[in-house]
Amino acid sequence: MMRLPRFRYLAPGSVAEAAAALADLGPEAAVLAGGTDLFPNMKRRQQTPATVVALRGIAALRARAIDPARGLTLGALTRLSAIEHDAGIAAAWPALARAASLVATPPLRNMGTIGGNLCLDTRCSYYDQSHEWRAAIGYCMKKEGETCWVAPSSPRCWAVSSSDTAPVLCALGAEVTLASTAGERRIPASELFADDGIAYLTRRRDEILTSVHVPPPAEGERSAYVKLRRRGSFDFPVLGVAVRARLDAGGTVTSASIFVGGTGSRPQEARAAAELLTGRVLDAAAIREAAGLIAHIAKPMQNTDFTLGWRKAVAREYAARALRELVAGNGAAANHASGS
Ligand SMILES: Cc1cc2nc3c(=O)[nH]c(=O)nc-3n(C[C@H](O)[C@H](O)[C@H](O)COP(=O)(O)OP(=O)(O)OC[C@H]3O[C@@H](n4cnc5c(N)ncnc54)[C@H](O)[C@@H]3O)c2cc1C
Numbered sequence: 039m040m041r042l043p044r045f046r047y048l049a050p051g052s053v054a055e056a057a058a059a060l061a062d063l064g065p066e067a068a069v070l071a072g073g074t075d076l077f078p079n080m081k082r083r084q085q086t087p088a089t090v091v092a093l094r095g096i097a098a099l100r101a102r103a104i105d106p107a108r109g110l111t112l113g114a115l116t117r118l119s120a121i122e123h124d125a126g127i128a129a130a131w132p133a134l135a136r137a138a139s140l141v142a143t144p145p146l147r148n149m150g151t152i153g154g155n156l157c158l159d160t161r162c163s164y165y166d167q168s169h170e171w172r173a174a175i176g177y178c179m180k181k182e183g184e185t186c187w188v189a190p191s192s193p194r195c196w197a198v199s200s201s202d203t204a205p206v207l208c209a210l211g212a213e214v215t216l217a218s219t220a221g222e223r224r225i226p227a228s229e230l231f232a233d234d235g236i237a238y239l240t241r242r243r244d245e246i247l248t249s250v251h252v253p254p255p256a257e258g259e260r261s262a263y264v265k266l267r268r269r270g271s272f273d274f275p276v277l278g279v280a281v282r283a284r285l286d287a288g289g290t291v292t293s294a295s296i297f298v299g300g301t302g303s304r305p306q307e308a309r310a311a312a313e314l315l316t317g318r319v320l321d322a323a324a325i326r327e328a329a330g331l332i333a334h335i336a337k338p339m340q341n342t343d344f345t346l347g348w349r350k351a352v353a354r355e356y357a358a359r360a361l362r363e364l365v366a367g368n369g370a371a372a373n374h375a376s377g378s
Pocket residue numbers: 068069070071072073074075076077078093114118140141142143146149150151152153154155156157158159200201202203245246247248272273274275
């Protein structure tokens with residue numbers, strides 16, 4: 039059994055108190071939300087904070103509101119299960135409800151929060167192992183070592199962004215608010231992520247992600263999310279395709295935004311595919327062409343589940359499925375699982 043290391047537990051009652059603690063403690067502190075990512079990481083000694091700053095006592099971070107003019111506001115502590123089961127979210131932003139429903143398992147979705155899902159650590163087969171396993175290979179660049187075993191001549195880490203909601207929130211044009219003792223800043227969700235497996239967030243260490251803001255859907259807007267993983271009841275995504283598009287009365291796409299998760303260190307925008315679809319009707323030919331461009335973005339490395347060749351080959355099919363789900367209009371992309 040893997041045990042947690044010793045740590046100090048702080049339970050601030052407000053964002054201001056939590057921000058002050060982070061400013062005071064510096065890199066030795068970590069923020070705790072549901073703990074479904076942080077605690078396993080601490081057991082594996084991937085993260086070893088001397089102090090954990092728990093947000094769960096801050097009631098303001100649990101707020102959840104839908105406003106016709108302002109859209110959806112989610113406090114960072116909103117549980118994934120609450121998003122999954124919110125009929126208003128499912129109606130207006132079906133891809134978000136779907137992505138939340140596909141994270142992990144029901145008990146983990148009851149603990150896991152939207153803030154924690156966005157700030158989730160990046161993943162890699164050489165990193166998500168016990169401390170002993172990692173010690174046996176001399177660790178790796180992401181923690182305690184020097185070499186990247188995925189790309190030994192690479193100067194950077196290629197660990198993968200494996201959040202289900204991150205690509206969806208990017209595609210929906212969401213924003214996030216970050217708070218520190220210096221004040222608040224609000225940035226596009228897509229700018230929260232950096233293309234680096236180690237420094238994978240632009241969030242500063244002293245900042246708390248306090249809320250997520252999703253704009254109201256425009257008339258004719260639809261969204262969909264599909265996820266590839268080995269076990270349909272359990273696993274992290276090795277590919278996630280999030281699509282938002284606005285269709286006019288004749289079915290022509292007037293705007294689109296597409297992001298891919300699970301294949302890079304940050305959600306990757308498939309801008310060329312979105313541009314190709316704009317002005318087109320989503321017929322079989324348009325879907326085929328766009329799916330090819332989306333698959334071109336999804337360039338996986340050999341550091342997650344499944345063989346590399348199979349993942350590359352199947353990416354086009356999953357991209358097409360996301361677009362077909364968009365046409366179907368229910369946003370409820372199937373939870374496809376497959377093995378190779
Ligand atoms: C078996 C298993 C399967 C899983 N499968 C999936 C999956 O399929 N898809 C998926 O997306 N995730 C999956 N997860 C990961 C995790 O359960 C979810 O991502 C969850 O949403 C994390 O939220 P949390 O509140 O528990 O985060 P925590 O563990 O509390 O925190 C995660 C990280 O974010 C930071 N953090 C948390 N909240 C904030 C905040 N408000 N401000 C700043 N930093 C913050 C923490 O410091 C930590 O680094 C899985 C986990 C397990 C154990």
